[in-house]
Amino acid sequence: MRKIILIAVTVCLFWAGSSAVSASAEDKTPPITQVNVQVLGPQRLGPLPPVIAPPGNPPSSLKIHLGKELYFDPRLSADGTVSCASCHDPALGWSDEGPTSKGIRGQLGGRRAPPVSNAAYSPLQFWDGRSPSLEDQAKGPIQNPIEMGNTHQAMIQTVDKISGYVEEFRAVFGEGPITVDQVADAIAAFERTVVTTDSRFDRYARGDHQALTPLEKQGLEVFNGKGHCTSCHWGPYFSDGRFHNIGVPAKDPKKPDTGRYAITKNPRDMGAFKTPTVRDAARRAPYLHDGSENTLESLIDFYNLGGGKDPNLDPLMLPLGLTKLEKKALVAFIKALDSLNPEVANVKPIAPDELHK
Ligand code: HEC
Numbered sequence: 001m002r003k004i005i006l007i008a009v010t011v012c013l014f015w016a017g018s019s020a021v022s023a024s025a026e027d028k029t030p031p032i033t034q035v036n037v038q039v040l041g042p043q044r045l046g047p048l049p050p051v052i053a054p055p056g057n058p059p060s061s062l063k064i065h066l067g068k069e070l071y072f073d074p075r076l077s078a079d080g081t082v083s084c085a086s087c088h089d090p091a092l093g094w095s096d097e098g099p100t101s102k103g104i105r106g107q108l109g110g111r112r113a114p115p116v117s118n119a120a121y122s123p124l125q126f127w128d129g130r131s132p133s134l135e136d137q138a139k140g141p142i143q144n145p146i147e148m149g150n151t152h153q154a155m156i157q158t159v160d161k162i163s164g165y166v167e168e169f170r171a172v173f174g175e176g177p178i179t180v181d182q183v184a185d186a187i188a189a190f191e192r193t194v195v196t197t198d199s200r201f202d203r204y205a206r207g208d209h210q211a212l213t214p215l216e217k218q219g220l221e222v223f224n225g226k227g228h229c230t231s232c233h234w235g236p237y238f239s240d241g242r243f244h245n246i247g248v249p250a251k252d253p254k255k256p257d258t259g260r261y262a263i264t265k266n267p268r269d270m271g272a273f274k275t276p277t278v279r280d281a282a283r284r285a286p287y288l289h290d291g292s293e294n295t296l297e298s299l300i301d302f303y304n305l306g307g308g309k310d311p312n313l314d315p316l317m318l319p320l321g322l323t324k325l326e327k328k329a330l331v332a333f334i335k336a337l338d339s340l341n342p343e344v345a346n347v348k349p350i351a352p353d354e355l356h357k
C-alpha cells in the first residue's frame with residue numbers, strides 16, 4: 001500500500017511540477033477531468049459519490065424529515081435547551097464556535113465538535129473513531145452528561161407526549177412503542193442528506209476549467225504535491241478515514257488526550273486523531289481536535305514546520321519549506337472547497353414554534 005502511495009505521490013509531483021511550468025506564462029493548468037482524477041491514482045480527489053445507507057436503515061423522505069425535526073429539537077436534552085444543532089450548527093459549518101463545545105448548563109467538553117456535514121462518508125465516527133456508524137453515534141450525545149444530559153428513557157417519554165411525533169414515528173416505523181433506535185435511525189437518515197456535492201473545486205473536477213482561479217489551482221497543486229496534504233487528506237472526502245498524530249501539543253501535559261490509543265491501546269495510536277475532511281473547513285474555524293488553531297493560515301504554518309514535536313509524530317509529517325505564495329495558494333484552495341449547495345450550506349433550522357406540539 002505504502003509503495004502505491006509513493007508512486008502516486010511521485011506521479012503527482014511530476015504532474016504538479018509540469019503544470020506549474022505551463023501556468024507561469026498564462027493559465028494552462030489542465031482541469032482535473034475524470035481522466036485526470038484517475039491519473040492522480042489513490043488520491044482520487046473529486047466530487048463525492050452518492051451516499052450509501054446501511055441496509056438496516058433505508059432512507060425515505062418521511063424518515064429524513066422526522067430526523068431533521070429531531071436534530072433541531074432541544075427537547076431531546078434533559079432541560080430542553082440543547083439540540084444536536086447547538087453544537088453542529090449549519091450556519092457554523094455544521095460545527096460550533098469552539099474551541100470546544102458547550103453542552104447542557106454551559107458545561108465545556110474537551111474536544112472540538114467535528115462537522116456533521118459529509119460525516120456519512122467517515123468509516124468511523126468521533127475523533128477517536130469509537131463509534132462505528134451514524135446510527136450508533138446519534139445515541140451518544142443524548143445521554144452524555146455534559147452534552148444533552150438526558151437518559152434515553154426520559155427522552156423517549158418526552159417524545160411520546162408530543163402527538164405530532166407519535167403520528168410521524170408510526171408513519172415511518174409502523175405501530176409499536178417509539179424506541180431510541182428509531183430516533184437514532186431517523187437522525188442518521190437526515191445526516192446522510194447533509195452532503196456537499198457542489199463546491200467550486202467540484203465544478204472544476206467535473207470539467208469547468210473556469211471554476212478555480214489560478215491561485216486556487218496552484219493551491220491544489222501544492223495540496224497534492226509539495227504540501228503532501230494528500231498523504232492523509234485524499235479521496236473525494238478529503239480524508240483517509242485513518243488516525244494520525246500530527247503533533248498537536250497537549251493543553252495540559254499531565255492529562256494529554258490520548259486519542260485513538262484510548263480505544264485500541266496500541267502504542268502507535270498514542271495522540272492520533274481521525275483525519276477530518278478538508279471540505280468546508282473555511283466555514284468552521286477553529287481547527288483540530290482541541291480547536292487550538294484559530295485560522296487556516298496558522299494551521300498551514302504549523303504544517304509547514306512539519307507539525308508539532310511529539311515522540312509519536314506520524315512519519316508522513318514533514319517540514320514543507322512552503323513559500324509565502326504557496327501558503328496563500330493553499331488557503332485559497334481550501335476556501336474553494338466550500339460547499340455551494342444551498343440545502344446544506346444554508347439549511348434552515350426548524351424554528352421552535354414550528355416543532356411538533
Ligand atoms: C454539547 C455539544 C454537542 C451536542 C449537543 C452534540 N454533539 Fe455531536 N459532537 C460533539 C463533539 C465535541 C464531538 C466530538 C467528540 C469526540 O470525538 O470525542 C461530536 C461528534 C459528533 C459526530 C462525529 C463526527 C465525526 O466526523 O467523527 C457526529 C456525527 C455527531 N457528533 C452528531 C451529533 C448528533 C446527531 C447530535 C444530537 C443527537 C449531537 N452530535 C449532539 C458535540 C456535540
Ligand code: HEC
Binds near residue numbers: 223227273286
Ligand atoms: C499525517 C497525516 C496528515 C497530513 C500529511 C496532513 N494532515 Fe491535515 N489533518 C490530519 C489529522 C489527523 C488532523 C486532525 C489532527 C488533530 O486534531 O489532532 C488534520 C487536520 C487538518 C485540518 C483541520 C480540519 C478541522 O476540521 O479541524 C485541516 C484544514 C487540514 N488538516 C489540512 C491539511 C493540509 C492543508 C495539509 C497539507 C499541508 C495537511 N492537512 C496534511 C492529518 C494530516
